[in-house]
Amino acid sequence: MSIIQAEHIMLNDPAHTRVNFESQYDHGSAFISGTYVDLDHAAIPMSDLGFMQADACYDVVSVSKGFLFRLDDHLERFETACSKFRLTNPYSKEETTEILTNLIKMAGTKEAYVWWAVTRGDMPEGKGRIDPNAYVNRFYAFVVPYLFIANDQQRTQGIDLMVSKEFIRIPPESVDPTAKNFHWMDLKLALFEASDNKYDWSVLCDADGYLTEAPGSNIFLIKDGVLFTPDSGCLEGITRKTTLDLADELGITARVEKVNVNQLFDADEAFLTSTAGGIMPINSVDQKLLGGEAGPGEITTTLHNLYWTKRWAGWKGTPVDFTTQE
Numbered sequence: 001m002s003i004i005q006a007e008h009i010m011l012n013d014p015a016h017t018r019v020n021f022e023s024q025y026d027h028g029s030a031f032i033s034g035t036y037v038d039l040d041h042a043a044i045p046m047s048d049l050g051f052m053q054a055d056a057c058y059d060v061v062s063v064s065k066g067f068l069f070r071l072d073d074h075l076e077r078f079e080t081a082c083s084k085f086r087l088t089n090p091y092s093k094e095e096t097t098e099i100l101t102n103l104i105k106m107a108g109t110k111e112a113y114v115w116w117a118v119t120r121g122d123m124p125e126g127k128g129r130i131d132p133n134a135y136v137n138r139f140y141a142f143v144v145p146y147l148f149i150a151n152d153q154q155r156t157q158g159i160d161l162m163v164s165k166e167f168i169r170i171p172p173e174s175v176d177p178t179a180k181n182f183h184w185m186d187l188k189l190a191l192f193e194a195s196d197n198k199y200d201w202s203v204l205c206d207a208d209g210y211l212t213e214a215p216g217s218n219i220f221l222i223k224d225g226v227l228f229t230p231d232s233g234c235l236e237g238i239t240r241k242t243t244l245d246l247a248d249e250l251g252i253t254a255r256v257e258k259v260n261v262n263q264l265f266d267a268d269e270a271f272l273t274s275t276a277g278g279i280m281p282i283n284s285v286d287q288k289l290l291g292g293e294a295g296p297g298e299i300t301t302t303l304h305n306l307y308w309t310k311r312w313a314g315w316k317g318t319p320v321d322f323t324t325q326e
Contacts (some may be wrong), residue, residue: 004309055085060275062112068104081181146276167193203219210233225252238275
């Protein structure tokens with residue numbers, strides 16, 4: 001069995017290709033300060049604490065073949081994240097859905113990366129700065145054509161992964177990773193570390209040597225037919241949740257628990273999961289081929305292909321009606 005060439009299909013199959021849109025939305029569409037604009041003219045105030053202090057939470061949902069995937073799960077996670085950071089979305093779930101859907105239609109993207117955030121807003125004067133209720137939180141959103149962390153070639157060959165030696169993940173006691181946030185410096189510097197050492201991607205551990213997550217993605221490993229993924233120090237990813245659902249459908253035993261980094265080196269297979277890429281096979285970790293063979297393993301390939309096949313059939317999808325425009 002070979003890896004489905006999802007990127008090629010999404011770019012070339014008429015059922016997936018972009019529909020008609022106004023030329024100013026070529027790069028994407030955005031919603032700023034209650035107004036729809038083209039992405040090139042979207043801007044946030046410099047004084048917004050989302051910009052100045054990374055004081056915000058966000059979420060990302062994807063569209064493929066015109067279906068928003070697990071939208072309700074993303075909206076629920078976003079609402080929970082706002083609560084954890086003491087932020088308030090000025091729009092209801094229904095209003096948020098309408099805004100995101102309008103942006104997708106404006107950009108004409110059947111294959112879309114859909115991003116939205118709530119920021120703290122401007123700093124109030126005086127004692128108000130220590131009162132979360134004194135802030136006027138702001139909502140931002142944008143839609144661009146779908147982005148892959150790993151393209152067809154990388155997924156077919158498998159990613160060459162590096163376990164970061166210089167950085168550990170920000171502890172959950174400092175910033176809750178289950179609330180999707182802008183605190184990316186540990187993740188970003190680990191990516192640069194991987195690039196400096198000629199790897200495709202990185203993964204970070206906690207201070208005790210347990211796996212947490214990779215930049216923008218969760219990690220899974222397979223040993224003796226059993227699926228393992230970390231239970232803490234990471235985002236509760238929607239693609240992670242989907243993978244566990246697919247494993248259950250296939251009768252694969254899955255264990256969500258602490259996973260020591262040495263288990264990754266000893267794994268038969270491994271992969272990353274992300275909204276921006278789906279299920280992404282890992283070829284090697286710190287130059288060690290997993291399972292002693294190059295390329296994606298059998299279970300990883302099965303999960304990868306089932307993920308896209310079911311998505312394109314409308315599984316857990318919310319269809320976007322491109323026949324009506326705002």
